Amino acid sequence: MASIVVLGTGFAGNTAALNLKKALGGKHDVVVVSPRKNFSYVPSLVWVGIGSMQPEKTQFNLEPVYKKHGIIFKEGAAVEIHPDSQDQYVVVKYLDGRTEQVKYDYLINATGPKLNYAATPGLGPDAGYSDSICTLPHSVKTRDNYFKALEKMKQGKRQRFVVGTGHGTATCQGAAFEYIHNLEFDLNSRGLRNMADITWISNEFALGDFGVGGVIMKKNGHLVSGKLFAESTFLEKGIKWVERAHVRKVEEGSLDYVNIEGKEGKLDFDFAMLIPPFAGVPIAYIDKDGNDIKSQLCVPSGFMKVDADYASAAKPFEEWKSSDWPKKYNNPVYKNIFAAGIAFAPPHPISKPFKAPDGTLIVASPPRTGMASGIIGHTVALSIIDMIKKGAEEPTQHASMTEFGAICITSMGKSMTRGSAALITMDPVVPNYEKYKFGRNLNYTFGDIGLAGHWVKYMLHYLFMWKMKGKFLWQFIPD
Amino acid sequence: MEEKSVKDLNEYVPYSKEARSFMSPTKYSVFIRTFIPWQLAKFVYYNLKMLFVLSKGHGQFLDK
Numbered sequence: 388m389a390s391i392v393v394l395g396t397g398f399a400g401n402t403a404a405l406n407l408k409k410a411l412g413g414k415h416d417v418v419v420v421s422p423r424k425n426f427s428y429v430p431s432l433v434w435v436g437i438g439s440m441q442p443e444k445t446q447f448n449l450e451p452v453y454k455k456h457g458i459i460f461k462e463g464a465a466v467e468i469h470p471d472s473q474d475q476y477v478v479v480k481y482l483d484g485r486t487e488q489v490k491y492d493y494l495i496n497a498t499g500p501k502l503n504y505a506a507t508p509g510l511g512p513d514a515g516y517s518d519s520i521c522t523l524p525h526s527v528k529t530r531d532n533y534f535k536a537l538e539k540m541k542q543g544k545r546q547r548f549v550v551g552t553g554h555g556t557a558t559c560q561g562a563a564f565e566y567i568h569n570l571e572f573d574l575n576s577r578g579l580r581n582m583a584d585i586t587w588i589s590n591e592f593a594l595g596d597f598g599v600g601g602v603i604m605k606k607n608g609h610l611v612s613g614k615l616f617a618e619s620t621f622l623e624k625g626i627k628w629v630e631r632a633h634v635r636k637v638e639e640g641s642l643d644y645v646n647i648e649g650k651e652g653k654l655d656f657d658f659a660m661l662i663p664p665f666a667g668v669p670i671a672y673i674d675k676d677g678n679d680i681k682s683q684l685c686v687p688s689g690f691m692k693v694d695a696d697y698a699s700a701a702k703p704f705e706e707w708k709s710s711d712w713p714k715k716y717n718n719p720v721y722k723n724i725f726a727a728g729i730a731f732a733p734p735h736p737i738s739k740p741f742k743a744p745d746g747t748l749i750v751a752s753p754p755r756t757g758m759a760s761g762i763i764g765h766t767v768a769l770s771i772i773d774m775i776k777k778g779a780e781e782p783t784q785h786a787s788m789t790e791f792g793a794i795c796i797t798s799m800g801k802s803m804t805r806g807s808a809a810l811i812t813m814d815p816v817v818p819n820y821e822k823y824k825f826g827r828n829l830n831y832t833f834g835d836i837g838l839a840g841h842w843v844k845y846m847l848h849y850l851f852m853w854k855m856k857g858k859f860l861w862q863f864i865p866d
Numbered sequence: 867m868e869e870k871s872v873k874d875l876n877e878y879v880p881y882s883k884e885a886r887s888f889m890s891p892t893k894y895s896v897f898i899r900t901f902i903p904w905q906l907a908k909f910v911y912y913n914l915k916m917l918f919v920l921s922k923g924h925g926q927f928l929d930k
């Protein structure tokens with residue numbers, strides 16, 4: 388009997404666990420470890436942060452789901468991984484402080500990101516002056532602060548809103564883009580838009596970069612850059628923007644930034660929602676002699692090394708290749724350890740990196756969206772199933788971000804009759820300039836804005852909640 | 867929303883950062899974005915489009 392331990396219950400971990408159990412049945416153990424027993428549908432936290440969706444609609448308890456599927460659940464955080472010893476195990480720390488050694492034959496690290504607010508002084512809702520929508524508690528706090536700003540506007544006090552990224556290497560611009568549009572839409576709906584100044588700040592080289600190097604798509608008989616679309620949405624709604632910027636520090640009511648030309652600036656705000664940079668979740672990796680071997684398993688930012696070409700990071704942007712990107716997602720040294728979703732270390736950014744004259748790196752880091760996380764979690768699960776059932780020595784399945792496409796639905800206002808969303812499909816996620824002149828297959832790379840996009844976004848919320856609950860026919864809903 | 871858009875277009879500044887790559891929806895585009903019969907057709911179209919992307923680039927690839 389093999390034991391597969393999955394760390395994390397996000398899109399990557401939950402998809403992996405459900406698929407593993409479905410294929411392996413009662414013959415093998417699937418153990419899931421996570422400090423939170425709730426699944427969080429992160430994409431809808433944008434709506435929670437503006438008060439247009441109740442927080443509980445984005446969450447559900449995983450315990451009954453795992454019980455029904457025969458998955459063992461441990462509500463605790465992985466704090467140490469011992470990959471070397473005869474019995475490979477994870478040390479799990481429970482909420483009451485107890486620890487347990489959980490043995491594994493295969494391990495999937497799907498712990499997502501550590502939200503690295505500390506990278507920018509004054510950033511973040513806990514110890515800083517900005518809000519965030521990356522977790523449910525933060526999103527609820529953001530909503531409350533937004534409501535306070537609304538009250539002030541109702542009393543005739545003009546408010547300044549700043550939304551974007553809080554560091555030169557942050558990712559998840561898409562989420563911030565959704566938030567700024569939902570904010571504008573909500574203010575409009577409340578008749579308060581004329582009382583607000585709204586400004587976007589981001590580390591993207593140009594609007595619409597989204598950390599995927601932007602997108603060229605077919606539209607109305609033209610090949611057109613996504614930059615034009617992103618800018619047009621801001622122009623239409625009177626949103627000002629600052630791009631190519633690294634936020635140096637956030638203080639009460641203001642932030643300082645520098646851009647790639649070295650120009651320094653300051654934005655004053657009454658409300659700021661800034662996405663932090665991500666790092667790997669802090670877990671210790673210890674060999675059989677008790678030595679710290681984290682550097683063998685992780686890159687300096689703490690994300691787990693997989694079958695990517697990390698040496699390619701030292702090469703210039705022009706020399707990056709699709710083969711730099713991982714395909715199988717297992718660690719080259721400890722081949723029974725996999726990383727899925729945000730937890731795996733990309734070889735380098737997708738977008739071109741720039742530096743401010745003082746050497747500050749400014750680049751939108753590569754997103755690993757919910758869809759990509761689900762696909763990778765599923766792929767890794769299928770490989771492990773083959774390794775167990777067929778005795779395969781190496782992972783048998785591959786899914787590179789340079790091979791598969793993505794569907795991104797960017798909410799721009801939540802209403803079934805007046806709302807809208809930008810629907811963008813791209814194939815592949817990482818542009819492949821060796822294969823396609825414009826980096827992507829233009830037959831599958833497309834973008835549009837409208838109410839139907841919102842309906843799709845809304846439908847996906849319920850579809851994925853259904854799938855993640857492992858309900859009837861869940862396996863037929865694509866990742 | 868449309869009024870806001872017109873107001874911004876009135877603020878158009880030649881040679882400004884925005885003017886260098888200018889694009890803005892016309893009244894018709896803004897209207898059609900929430901015109902329900904058209905959007906119902908788009909909804910069907912989007913779902914088909916997504917299925918194409920999923921079938922082409924989605925899922926796992928067995929090693930040959």
Ligand SMILES: Cc1cc2nc3c(=O)[nH]c(=O)nc-3n(C[C@H](O)[C@H](O)[C@H](O)COP(=O)(O)OP(=O)(O)OC[C@H]3O[C@@H](n4cnc5c(N)ncnc54)[C@H](O)[C@@H]3O)c2cc1C
Nearest residue numbers: 395396397398399429430465498499562728729756757758
């Ligand atoms: C506001 C917002 C909106 C977004 N919108 C979209 C969208 O519209 N579409 C889209 O595709 N993507 C979207 N994304 C991105 C998407 O949410 C992420 O890509 C996805 O959640 C990543 O999944 P994951 O499983 O890798 O990590 P996560 O979802 O972060 O899950 C990580 C899991 O690991 C657990 N964990 C953490 N530490 C430990 C530990 N030490 N031990 C064990 N478990 C641990 C956590 O509790 C959690 O269960 C959005 C992101 C944000 C922030």
